[in-house]
Amino acid sequence: MIITLTPPQNITSIRCGESTPKLGGVIDVSDFTNLQLLYCSGNDLTEVNGYADNPNIQFLLIASNQLSGPIPDITGMSSLKRFWVMVNQFTGTFPDISGNPDLEVINVGNNNLTGTLPDISAIEFPGSAWGFGFPDLIRFNVYGNSFTGAIPDMVNIPKLNYLLADNNNLTDFTGSFPITLERVFVNSNNLTQTAVDNILQAIVDANRTTNMANAILEMGGTGNSAPSAAGIANRNILVGRGWTVTTN
Amino acid sequence: MSVLNNADDIKSGSSQASRVYSAGTLVWPTAFWTFNDPAAGTTISGSSLTLSAAATANLGDGTIVNMSAPTDSIDHAY
Numbered sequence: 001m002i003i004t005l006t007p008p009q010n011i012t013s014i015r016c017g018e019s020t021p022k023l024g025g026v027i028d029v030s031d032f033t034n035l036q037l038l039y040c041s042g043n044d045l046t047e048v049n050g051y052a053d054n055p056n057i058q059f060l061l062i063a064s065n066q067l068s069g070p071i072p073d074i075t076g077m078s079s080l081k082r083f084w085v086m087v088n089q090f091t092g093t094f095p096d097i098s099g100n101p102d103l104e105v106i107n108v109g110n111n112n113l114t115g116t117l118p119d120i121s122a123i124e125f126p127g128s129a130w131g132f133g134f135p136d137l138i139r140f141n142v143y144g145n146s147f148t149g150a151i152p153d154m155v156n157i158p159k160l161n162y163l164l165a166d167n168n169n170l171t172d173f174t175g176s177f178p179i180t181l182e183r184v185f186v187n188s189n190n191l192t193q194t195a196v197d198n199i200l201q202a203i204v205d206a207n208r209t210t211n212m213a214n215a216i217l218e219m220g221g222t223g224n225s226a227p228s229a230a231g232i233a234n235r236n237i238l239v240g241r242g243w244t245v246t247t248n
Numbered sequence: 249m250s251v252l253n254n255a256d257d258i259k260s261g262s263s264q265a266s267r268v269y270s271a272g273t274l275v276w277p278t279a280f281w282t283f284n285d286p287a288a289g290t291t292i293s294g295s296s297l298t299l300s301a302a303a304t305a306n307l308g309d310g311t312i313v314n315m316s317a318p319t320d321s322i323d324h325a326y
Contacts, residue, residue, distance in 0.1 A: 001308035001326075003281040010301040016281070017295030017323065025283025032280075034300065 005032075013037035013059075024066065029054070038062065041084065055079055063087050063107070071108070075099030086110050086141070094118060094142070101125045103134050107141040109164065116149035117142060117165075121156035121175070132156045143167055143185065151186060151195075154178060165189070166218065173198045177206045182214055187246070188221030196224060196247065197231035203243070204234045212242030220246040286326040296321045 005011055008031040015037075016027070022044035029035055030050030037059040038051060045065040051057055052072035060077070061084040070092035071085060080100045086109040093115035097103060120140070121133045133156020140157070141164040148168075153175025154160050162183045170189040175198075177184075186199065196219055203217060217238065226248045227235060235245050297303065298319050305313040305322045313322050 001283055001285050002279045002306075003308050004277045004306045005280045005297065006277040006304050006306075008277065008280075010299050010303045011297055012300055013296075013298035014280075015294065015296045017292050019286075019290060019292050021287065021290060023281075023283040023286055023290065023292070025281060026279075027281050028279060031278045037298070 008032045009034050011035065014039070016040035016043060019043050027062075036079075041065065052076060058082070058102075060084070071095045071113075078102075081105070081136070083107070094147070097134075098123050101128055101134065102136060104136045105139040105141075106137070107139065108145065109141050110144035113142075113145040113147065115147065117147055117152050117170075119150075120152045121154060130156075133158075135159065138162065138180075139164075141165075150174070151199075154181070166221065169223075171195060173202070175202060177202045179206045179208050181206060182208065182211070183216050185216075185218045187218045187224065189223055191219065191224040193225040193228055193231070196227045197234070200227060200231045200234035200238065200247075204237050209241050215241075215243045217243055217245045220248050224248050288326065290326045292322070292324050295323055 011032055012034050013036055024044040024046060026047040027040055027045055028049045029038060035054060035057055038057065039061040040048065041061055041063040043065060045067060048062050048067060051060055052074050053076040055076060055078045057077055058079050058081045060080065061082065063084045064087040067088040067090060071090050073096060074080060075096050075098060078099055079102060081102050082105040084107045086107045088111055090111040090113060092113065094113060094117055124132050135158060137157050138159050139162040140160060141162060143164045143166045145168055147170055149170065150172040151165055151170055155176045158178050159180050160178050161180055163181060164185045166185040166187045168189050171192055173195045208215060235247060238245050296319055297315060299315060302316045307324050309326055311324060
């Protein structure tokens with residue numbers, strides 16, 4: 001069965017809603033040249049096609065489907081703000097986000113992605129007012145994959161609020177965090193003691209001291225090292241500021 | 249079939265065409281959502297479109313929804 005929407009150029013947002021039972025199938029938005037929002041989460045879709053070169057799409061929300069294969073090249077989505085592809089079966093590496101300067105939220109959690117995470121603070125946007133990094137990014141969520149290597153330095157992510165990177169194989173961290181950061185889940189990785197200590201130090205240095213009700217740092221679980229004595233001292237500083245901190 | 253790429257007012261005689269097939273394949277308009285025939289009673293809820301001008305949804309079972317409001321629901325039961 002086929003649903004058609006005409007004329008496609010008159011349609012600026014599509015919310016698929018939720019099918020019961022799940023309809024599955026294939027969505028194609030190739031002809032929707034003026035589309036700004038596509039929200040088709042939770043329908044067991046096996047393919048969503050035709051979005052990756054659309055410069056007008058700001059919100060692409062296709063979580064909780066049955067999407068597989070590599071995440072398409074989204075560098076042509078120059079207006080993209082929110083990219084939700086969590087809870088699918090995507091494979092391959094983290095997508096190239098060097099064409100998406102307006103990103104606010106990226107969530108690739110609970111897929112089957114591998115490889116390293118990009119050094120997002122070092123991504124350059126020539127001609128922009130800020131140069132490097134993502135000035136509007138508030139959530140960087142990569143949990144539940146098989147990423148290795150380092151958690152990115154967030155020095156050029158000034159509004160970051162959530163860093164959810166738990167349940168991967170990440171080992172390292174060197175860098176800083178912004179004061180806006182309030183939820184850090186890096187539990188169940190393979191973080192070295194140096195990485196654990198560096199994370200604690202970076203959060204101490206960020207110096208968040210207000211609106212602490214949701215300030216949570218989770219570094220426990222399997223695989224992560226325990227902090228050193230210096231790290232424990234920083235953990236105690238954070239607890240004193242109102243953070244809820246879990247370490248091994 | 250590129251001649252149909254931007255078509256939005258195809259007629260057969262005086263009758264408005266809603267779909268054009270070539271050798272059994274839908275060529276106009278392009279399918280938005282393709283899925284296996286749903287079980288009777290299958291529902292789509294919470295769905296909506298935002299429009300810059302009038303549009304039509306063909307839900308595949310003979311149901312045609314003409315929409316002109318800025319935001320319009322197309323919830324449906326098959």
